[in-house]
Each structure stands twice: as structure tokens, then as C-alpha cells.
Amino acid sequence: MSRSSLFESHEMKIAVILAAHGEAETTRFMENYRVTRQTLAHASQIMHIPGSLQKTIAVTSSLKKLIRSRTNAQCSPHNRITRDQAGALQQYLDSSPSAAAFDFEVHAAFSASPPYVEQIIERTRLYDGQVIVSMSPIDNTLSCGQLCSCLAASHSPEELGKVKVLSRFWSDERLCSIYCDYLFEDVSEHCRPQSAEHNERRVLLLLFHGTLVKDAKGDSPLFRTGREETIQFAERLQALMLSDPRNPYSRIMTVYLNHNVGGEWTRPSFEEVLAMFKEDKKASSVGVDLFGCGYFADGNETIHRAGELLHSSSVSKARSIPCLNSTPLFTAYLASRVIDAARQITSLRGFTFPAL
Template sequence: MKYKIAVLVVTYGEVEQLSLRSLYPSSWRILQLITSRIATLPLPLKAFIALLRSLRRKKEWKKLGYQPKLAQINRAQTQALAKRLETVKQLSGRNVEFVVRDAYYFTKPYYEDVLNEVKRSCYAVIVIPMIPIESEFACGVGCALALEHFGDSVFERVRVIKHLWNNEEFIKLCVNRIFEKYERRQERKVGLALVAHGTLIKDTKGRELKINTGYKETLMFYERLKTAIEHDTRNRFASIKLGAMNHKFGGIWMPQTLERALEEFRAEGIEEVAVFPFGFLADNSEADLEAVMQVRAAGYPMQYIPCLNDSPGFMDWLAKRVMLSAEHLLKLQASTLVQMPFQLEIATNPSS
């Protein structure tokens, strides 16, 4: 018997069609899955915010001629990972088959729908939130929905991969990506902006938040990556700074913004800025549009260094992480086989 193991490559998701039919449901789900974790909004207000955001995004992206690539890249990552895992036939002494699917929080196919599909046909589920910094808004969403759909059996059947940022091999992948993609064109004084999604640090009343927003993890990841870059013999950057892409509402946001980084670069005499979105695993509008526009608006010549995307080294490393997680789950299930016969019957017998 083959033990099917589902692997869900999960990210936020951005629409591929710039229509209200696509944008409004996406905006609504952002409010439902993310905003609701820090604020309770009346239904009419949520509908108004979702509509306003959709109209604004449609207008801005069409004016700029911007076409989001996040979903396309996530599919490419899914396919690349599936290709690597299809050669794995045995784990922990069992015949296995990996079923690799892409899923999204804000766009279809929705993460919870894919969870429901694989719940009855797969023995185990590996969830990969394609955001390297864990928080209530990233892997927290994945964990909460998995618990909701699997109940008590979630601990034996589901493994959410996290702590990507705190891995030495992953740091090396990021460093190599920077130096492989950056082109030194002239003898300029160049600053490197390491860009990430900003995080809240306090609520609207200045109180500490009770949830993990990923602030501490962002700072630690930044410091580790910065140190690795500075110690690399290829490094010629005159200055390296954290550039957070903050929103305007919801409370007090982290102060280490891209805007502040650009001001500090100017004071240091930086002549060119390179941007690497270390807080993302795939190019998206916050990275390859908003961050790029902000740097250009500040008057700097700039280079955008793409995210890891579906680069071979990253995909090889991710496949190893998946196999390690799958082995842990299979060993756990073997040790609890007697205690959970009903759950395993559902997982191994699609017709039950």
C-alpha cells in the first residue's frame, strides 16, 4: 500500500485578473483572515473597506501596467517541488507518494478547500507557508485553519514547516542569491535594502499586542542575513539596512521602514540602491512594485534582486525539509497507530 502524503505550497495570493470580480473576494478574505486577528470590524465597514481597496488597486495597477506574478511563481515552485519529490518512493520503511498542491489564503484555490480535498485521501499533510518569517498572519493562519479542519487528529496528521529564516542553509541561499543576481555596473557607493513586510508592534492605544506579529523574528533574520553578507568575500555594499513595508492603519508599526533606510542612505552618501526582498519567497506587488517605486521616487539608481522564487538550490533545500517533516509524521503515526485507528482509516481509504 502507498501512503499518500499531501504537500501544500501556501502563500497569500494575488489576483491574476484585474477585475472587481477577482479583487473584491481577495480584499474581503484579507479582512476575514488577517485584519480580524487584531480588530473587530462591523460587517458594513468591512464591505466598504474591501470595495475601496479593490477599486484603488485596480486603478493603480492598470495605470502602472503592473501584472502580479505571485500566483504564477507559486505554481512554478509547486511544480519544481513535485518534480523533486516524485523520485522519493520510500520513507521510514514505507512506500510513499507525494501529492503536491498550490493553495492560497486570499485567492483560489483557497487553502481550506485544498485541505478538505486532501484530508480524505492522504495519510499525512505537510503545509509550507511560503513566507519565511512566522507570525500570526502567516503560518498562524495555516495552523488555525488546519486545526479547524482536522480537529484533534491535526497533531498526528499535519506538520506546518516553519523557522525557515533561522536555518543556516537558508541564509546561505539568500546570500548567494544576492551576489549571483546583483550586477555591479559602475564604481558607485551602493547600499543594500533588505525589504520585508512591516509588522505591528503596538495596538491603536499604544498597548503591547497579545499575538506574535513576527517583529522579533524579522529583526533576528535581518541581523543574521546582514552579518552573513558582510562576512562574504564578494561583498562590496557600503551599507546594509532593513526596509519594512508598513501599512497605515491598525496600530503602531515597526520603525525600521524602507523610507527611513533611504533617508539614512542619503546621509551616508549612498549613490545607488539594491533591493532584495528577504522577507518574501516569491516576487509580489509589495516587493517588485511598491518597494521599487519607493526607491525610484527617492531618486536613486536601483537594482531589484528577485526573490528566491523557484531557483534550483532553494527547491532542492525545500524538498529536503519536506522529506524530513514527512519522516517525523510517519514515525509519530506509527507510534500512535493503536490509539487512532479511525483517523488513519479515513486517511488511507478515500472511500471511507
């Protein structure tokens, strides 16, 4: 069979694996306990977390979610959104001109809940190629670092030649532009035009996953936390948004969602911002939008923040802007990155491309 007919017969089968963190999909205690234990087991591979502390954290975290469900039954949408992202990406790839060259198969997989990333990687390792997408804009040892470690331990050098891991999203100017377009389109749809005087009372909080700065002994972490990447990403987004003529906000702040265990974490934390609004005598006239741009999908860390802000301060209005999730702009962006990666894999293996 000629190389050209290989493409025509769709024999270049490419697995596309969206590797996300994963969260419990209900508020049930045992499901949340298992997910938290899995998360902590991964974390303990790079930092010391005693087994007894892992159990304590898992129990208390799961109990908090169970208790909160009595007044707020909202479950994490994280896994569902990741599956939606996989479905939207599959549909986009199937309808693209590249479908003439590649038979893409998109999977949603998770590190802390099933189906596990490692299982999907193993299930598809005999495909002509694997494109693994680290579903976080920030790179660190716990995300793409563990992906690469898993691949290095399970794949031969020849197999690694047909694998591409997509990361470094934080440094992509095209993605930064997509964030801005998405944000201001959402704002224009949900907020009526207001006077300049009222706009002075509009604040945007950019939410990022916090990182460890110093451990309990005051030393810098010995693993890659992603702190520098987060700071650069946040500064770039903030600069773009402030300079955009569509910007209705007088103030844009970077806020970190910290776990506050094991040492010193990034600042300002969400709790510190809550305290700031609580002490602000003019907060009752302030409207706050919260945008989880440090995440590709909403989950437990983002969906309750607006409610916490309203409950803990005198802020008059607080609204959560959804993460990029499965929006068309983001889907098209991911598809372009996946197609480029598939072309790189096949080029390295000596295939040539028909005109598409």
C-alpha cells in the first residue's frame, strides 16, 4: 500500500488524550475521599506528605463538601466539562480537512479519578501516534511533569518518537488573545453598558491556582511548582486586558487559590482579598467579576468563589465568569495544536502529506 493510500484509508490513527486533574462528580463522602487520596498520593511522590496527614486531609475535605451540600448541592462540573471538551474537539477534528490524513480519537482522562490517564495511554499505545494535552495552562511537576515521567517509564525510545505532549500554554500569545476575546465577549453579553462613574466600581479578579513558595522549613521547594510561569502568564493577561479598549474594569487583580498547607503560598490569596473587601467601606457599591483564567475547566476551586465573596463581604454583586471550558474559540485553538502535533509525529516517522 502506498503512503498516499495510507492517509486515504485513515490508517494513521492518532489518540488525542485530554489529561485533566479530575474531581469527584458527586458530594458523596467516599467518592470525594478516594479522589483526594489519589491526588495526595501523586503529590507525595515529589513532596513529603505523611500517610496519616493524607488521610486527615482526605477526611476533612470530604466532610466539608458533604456538609456544604446541605445548603449548596452543586457538584463539581470538572469531569463533565472535560468530557464536553473532548466531544467538541472530536467533532471539530472530524470535520476539518486534516480528517483526510488522520483518524483522530479523542479521550478525556484524569489523574485523580477514572478513567485514569495512565490507563488511556496504555490502551492506545499501539496507535500510530499519541497526542497528550496537559489540560492546564501552567506547567509544573504535578501536571506535565508526571505525564512525562509516566511516558518515560512505560514507553521505549521508539514508542516515544510517536508521542507528543502539548504544554507551555502559558507562553502562547495566541491563547492570551483568546482569553481576552472570550472575557470581553462574555462581559458584553451579561452586563449592560454603564456610565463611567459606575465602571469605576467594577473589579475583575483573575483566579489562578496558588503555588508553594517556601516549605515549612523556609526553604524553596525542590520541585517545579510553576510559580514563575503563573506570574508571567498573569502579568501578560492583566496587561492585555487593561490595555484593551473593550475593558470596562477600573481594577484588575491577580488572586491565588491556595491550599495553605506545607509552608508559605503565593499572595495575594483569595482569603486576603475577601478581608480587603470586608474592610472596604465602599465595597457595598462595588461589583466584582471572578474569572478562573488559571484553569481550562471549572471545578471545585472556582464554582463557589462568587458565593463566598458575597457571604463574607459587603460587595453588592459578584459573578463568576466560566472558564474557557468547551467554547468554540478554545476548541479551535486546541484542534490547531493537535493537528500540528500529529503532523510532527508523522513527519518524524518519514511520512509525507497529501495536499489537504
